[in-house]
Amino acid sequence: xxxxxxxxxxxxxxxxxxxxxxxxxxxxxxxxxxxxxxxxxxxxxxxxxxxxxxxxxxxxxxxxxxxxxxxxxxxxxxxxxxxxxxxxxxxxxxxxxxxxxxxxxxxxxxxxxxxxxxxxxxxxxxxxxxxxxxxxxxxxxxxxxxxxxxxxxxxxxxxxxxxxxxxxxxxxxxxxxxxxxxxxxxxxxxxxxxxxxxxxxxxxxxxxxxxxxxxxxxxxxxxxxxxxxxxxxxxxxxxxxxxxxxxxxxxxxxxxxxxxxxxxxxxxxxxxxxxxxxxxxxxxxxxxxxxxxxxxxxxxxxxxxxxxxxxxxxxxxxxxxxxxxxxxxxxxxxxxxxxxxxxxxxxxxxxxxxxxxxxxxxxxxxxxxxxxxxxxxxxxxxxxxxxxxxxxxxxxxxxxxxxxxxxxxxxxxxxxxxxxxxxxxxxxxxxxxxxxxxxxxxxxxxxxxxxxxxxxxx
Ligand code: SF4
Numbered sequence: 001x002x003x004x005x006x007x008x009x010x011x012x013x014x015x016x017x018x019x020x021x022x023x024x025x026x027x028x029x030x031x032x033x034x035x036x037x038x039x040x041x042x043x044x045x046x047x048x049x050x051x052x053x054x055x056x057x058x059x060x061x062x063x064x065x066x067x068x069x070x071x072x073x074x075x076x077x078x079x080x081x082x083x084x085x086x087x088x089x090x091x092x093x094x095x096x097x098x099x100x101x102x103x104x105x106x107x108x109x110x111x112x113x114x115x116x117x118x119x120x121x122x123x124x125x126x127x128x129x130x131x132x133x134x135x136x137x138x139x140x141x142x143x144x145x146x147x148x149x150x151x152x153x154x155x156x157x158x159x160x161x162x163x164x165x166x167x168x169x170x171x172x173x174x175x176x177x178x179x180x181x182x183x184x185x186x187x188x189x190x191x192x193x194x195x196x197x198x199x200x201x202x203x204x205x206x207x208x209x210x211x212x213x214x215x216x217x218x219x220x221x222x223x224x225x226x227x228x229x230x231x232x233x234x235x236x237x238x239x240x241x242x243x244x245x246x247x248x249x250x251x252x253x254x255x256x257x258x259x260x261x262x263x264x265x266x267x268x269x270x271x272x273x274x275x276x277x278x279x280x281x282x283x284x285x286x287x288x289x290x291x292x293x294x295x296x297x298x299x300x301x302x303x304x305x306x307x308x309x310x311x312x313x314x315x316x317x318x319x320x321x322x323x324x325x326x327x328x329x330x331x332x333x334x335x336x337x338x339x340x341x342x343x344x345x346x347x348x349x350x351x352x353x354x355x356x357x358x359x360x361x362x363x364x365x366x367x368x369x370x371x372x373x374x375x376x377x378x379x380x381x382x383x384x385x386x387x388x389x390x391x392x393x394x395x396x397x398x399x400x401x402x403x404x405x406x407x408x409x410x411x412x413x414x415x416x417x418x419x420x421x422x423x424x425x426x427x428x429x430x431x432x433x434x435x436x437x438x439x440x441x442x443x444x445x446x447x448x449x450x451x452x453x454x455x456x457x458x
């Protein structure tokens with residue numbers, strides 16, 4: 001099935017910024033302003049969806065408008081930095097009046113075009129209202145109703161409704177994530193035959209895929225974390241198996257904090273935690289815990305649901321942030337199951353959410369039952385649809401929405417976080433020094449840029 005990719009197409013919008021000239025003149029009609037104040041005024045308007053306007057482009061436009069006599073700029077007296085103050089000229093006021101007539105014409109034309117498109121478009125109007133209801137609920141800081149989220153997932157992933165959902169989710173990413181793309185890096189610290197025997201994990205001892213315990217040295221972990229941070233990763237995750245000693249993990253966190261300078265957050269992805277464990281990890285320098293109630297928990301995993309929920313509650317009640325994806329999703333998972341896990345994440349205060357597709361590792365029960373290949377794994381369109389629903393459901397609570405494995409469509413539909421991993425990966429049978437599937441931080445940053453996100457900086 002063809003992946004829907006409307007990158008760069010006018011149907012995804014982004015052309016409103018062409019109206020920046022009348023907006024600047026409208027702001028200056030209220031009185032002269034400095035360039036910085038103008039930029040702030042522009043940012044507050046809906047043209048950029050809450051993101052910062054392109055500063056260089058705005059100053060270039062101001063210069064061009066000055067050249068055409070639409071505005072007048074003066075250097076501020078008594079300053080050496082050349083701060084300029086802009087005022088509208090008489091010619092600018094006349095131009096602004098002309099813009100008013102032109103915009104009225106545009107509006108009439110747009111209304112007629114919209115009516116035509118609506119008539120030709122079979123999209124259910126009730127679906128548009130549903131999307132808006134979910135968006136407004138989460139933007140107000142409330143958790144949307146399960147039935148509404150299930151209805152969003154119930155439309156075909158390749159449909160006008162799903163495309164509308166994706167578009168609205170991308171709009172929300174501009175607003176709640178400040179249009180910033182980020183990279184989540186993960187280091188698989190150890191792998192060993194694990195008695196919990198989760199059906200999708202290559203480490204399960206019953207599957208016999210991992211026979212000998214392996215563990216990275218502290219020096220190797222520090223070197224890798226330095227590399228990830230230098231390349232631009234925002235999170236560094238220490239991922240361990242279920243029975244990794246907690247005191248050893250705390251030592252590793254302290255070591256990272258001591259040896260790896262930089263503006264990044266330390267994540268631990270480990271076994272079950274009691275409140276005291278969470279507090280001790282925070283004291284050691286950790287910021288985030290990755291922990292989830294997985295799809296099929298208690299059936300395809302060796303855990304009791306209550307045990308997983310206890311850990312989620314311990315993290316929620318600590319000073320640590322919770323990161324919780326909906327995972328591992330296969331094509332067989334029903335909308336209601338997906339929504340139940342998503343709501344578990346939101347009700348436990350997850351600050352990062354999103355979706356991870358299951359990789360069918362041959363030799364594991366999931367791999368053997370479902371097989372491999374495109375029909376046995378989640379379609380990229382469905383992955384993007386779930387990413388869009390997590391974005392809409394998370395609202396202001398979850399500014400970061402992750403998709404794994406990475407797809408451009410999911411980024412265009414609201415996800416803003418990509419994962420880069422190395423070492424032991426439970427979706428593979430051999431640990432490695434290389435980045436998983438040769439997807440590194442630079443690849444992630446390029447893909448985020450391609451989807452229109454800003455990367456780098458705080
Ligand atoms: S997912 Fe974690 S707990 Fe389950 S088998 Fe793998 S390592 Fe063990």
